[in-house]
Amino acid sequence: MFESIILRESPKLKFIFNQDGFEVINEKQKERRSFVYEFINSFEFKNSPTNWFVTILSNITEFIVGSGGGDVYKYKNKEKFNIAYENELLKIELFNCDLEKAKLITKKVNSKINP
Numbered sequence: 001m002f003e004s005i006i007l008r009e010s011p012k013l014k015f016i017f018n019q020d021g022f023e024v025i026n027e028k029q030k031e032r033r034s035f036v037y038e039f040i041n042s043f044e045f046k047n048s049p050t051n052w053f054v055t056i057l058s059n060i061t062e063f064i065v066g067s068g069g070g071d072v073y074k075y076k077n078k079e080k081f082n083i084a085y086e087n088e089l090l091k092i093e094l095f096n097c098d099l100e101k102a103k104l105i106t107k108k109v110n111s112k113i114n115p
Contacts, residue, residue, distance in 0.1 A: 001019075003017045004016045004017070005101055005104065006101075007094065007097040007098055007101050007102060007105070008094075008095075008097045011026075011028040012025060012026075012027040013025070013027070013028065013092075013094070017108065020037060021034060021036040021037050021038075022035055022037075022109070024092065026092060028093070035085060037113050040085055040113045041113075042082070042083070042113075043081065043082075043083050043106060043109040043113065044081070044082045044106065045079070045080075045081060045102050045105075045106040046079065046081070046082050047078065047099070079094040079095075079097070079099060079102065080092060080093050081094065081102070081106070
């Protein structure tokens with residue numbers, strides 16, 4: 001039985017779960033990758049807090065200079081999945097994603113790798 005969870009429609013970020021693992025379709029990275037639960041050492045949802053000093057400074061710079069300086073920081077990604085898989089540390093950026101679904105995915109994967 002397969003279950004899929006879509007975190008983002010455009011570009012699509014989709015997780016497809018099966019009995020032995022899951023597949024990630026990440027159109028932003030033009031990547032499709034499969035993971036087997038048995039080989040996952042850890043899976044975590046990482047949510048970095050906003051650096052308000054940098055955010056305010058970039059907005060002040062944007063206002064004074066009249067350029068898009070503030071926009072660069074505003075859209076920087078903060079949330080991601082960190083996956084320790086075999087001998088690799090993989091990161092999947094979660095910009096414009098449903099974070100409640102991301103937490104659900106984390107819970108689902110961790111229940112399979114840490115029964």
